[in-house]
Amino acid sequence: EAGVTQFPSHSVIEKGQTVTLRCDPISGHDNLYWYRRVMGKEIKFLLHFVKESKQDESGMPNNRFLAERTGGTYSTLKVQPAELEDSGVYFCASSQDLGAYEQYFGPGTRLTVT
Amino acid sequence: AQRVTQPEKLLSVFKGAPVELKCNYSYSGSPELFWYVQYSRQRLQLLLRHISRESIKGFTADLNKGETSFHLKKPFAQEEDSAMYYCALISGAQKLVFGQGTRLTINP
Numbered sequence: 001e002a003g004v005t006q007f008p009s010h011s012v013i014e015k016g017q018t019v020t021l022r023c024d025p026i027s028g029h030d031n032l033y034w035y036r037r038v039m040g041k042e043i044k045f046l047l048h049f050v051k052e053s054k055q056d057e058s059g060m061p062n063n064r065f066l067a068e069r070t071g072g073t074y075s076t077l078k079v080q081p082a083e084l085e086d087s088g089v090y091f092c093a094s095s096q097d098l099g100a101y102e103q104y105f106g107p108g109t110r111l112t113v114t
Numbered sequence: 115a116q117r118v119t120q121p122e123k124l125l126s127v128f129k130g131a132p133v134e135l136k137c138n139y140s141y142s143g144s145p146e147l148f149w150y151v152q153y154s155r156q157r158l159q160l161l162l163r164h165i166s167r168e169s170i171k172g173f174t175a176d177l178n179k180g181e182t183s184f185h186l187k188k189p190f191a192q193e194e195d196s197a198m199y200y201c202a203l204i205s206g207a208q209k210l211v212f213g214q215g216t217r218l219t220i221n222p
């Protein structure tokens with residue numbers, strides 16, 4: 001079975017541009033999470049979907065970030081316009097149901113804003 | 115506030131030596147604690163969780179509520195243990211709160 005996949009693996013954009021990251025969770029996993037690791041800092045939670053609904057978006061840094069999960073399947077995270085401080089590794093994770101504490105992580109997308 | 119602290123960014127030990135990666139936490143309530151590991155060129159994966167009280171790849175971790183710690187230990191380090199290790203807790207809202215991570219290097 002394929003694990004969590006993320007696309008692209010690496011993105012380099014200029015400040016002010018737009019980037020869209022995609023995450024495909026493990027099939028059948030209702031819970032989808034986005035996390036981010038900024039250079040030198042810890043991995044931080046961004047938001048949590050249950051199916052297509054946003055359960056918790058308390059970690060989203062500001063309104064330049066928009067996450068969607070169409071039909072409760074894959075999710076996208078759009079950054080518009082990108083700023084230098086958005087550089088980092090964006091991880092997606094999924095889990096089967098609430099209370100299933102093991103979250104399965106994707107390989108991450110490394111975003112570099114120049 | 116929920117917080118996980120890993121005081122060592124880097125830890126280097128020799129093969130066969132004991133290893134201990136420190137983790138302290140602050141959390142109001144009963145925490146669920148985990149160790150995640152990321153080997154070179156691999157994705158972040160769960161190593162162990164405190165509720166299962168199991169040993170994985172020779173690693174164990176005991177939750178000490180009095181000291182609010184969840185240190186990861188292995189009596190005899192192996193070269194394949196070299197990786198990035200993250201201590202994490204899960205809040206009631208299902209989100210993982212991570213420490214900054216410790217890069218463990220096992221020297222031959």
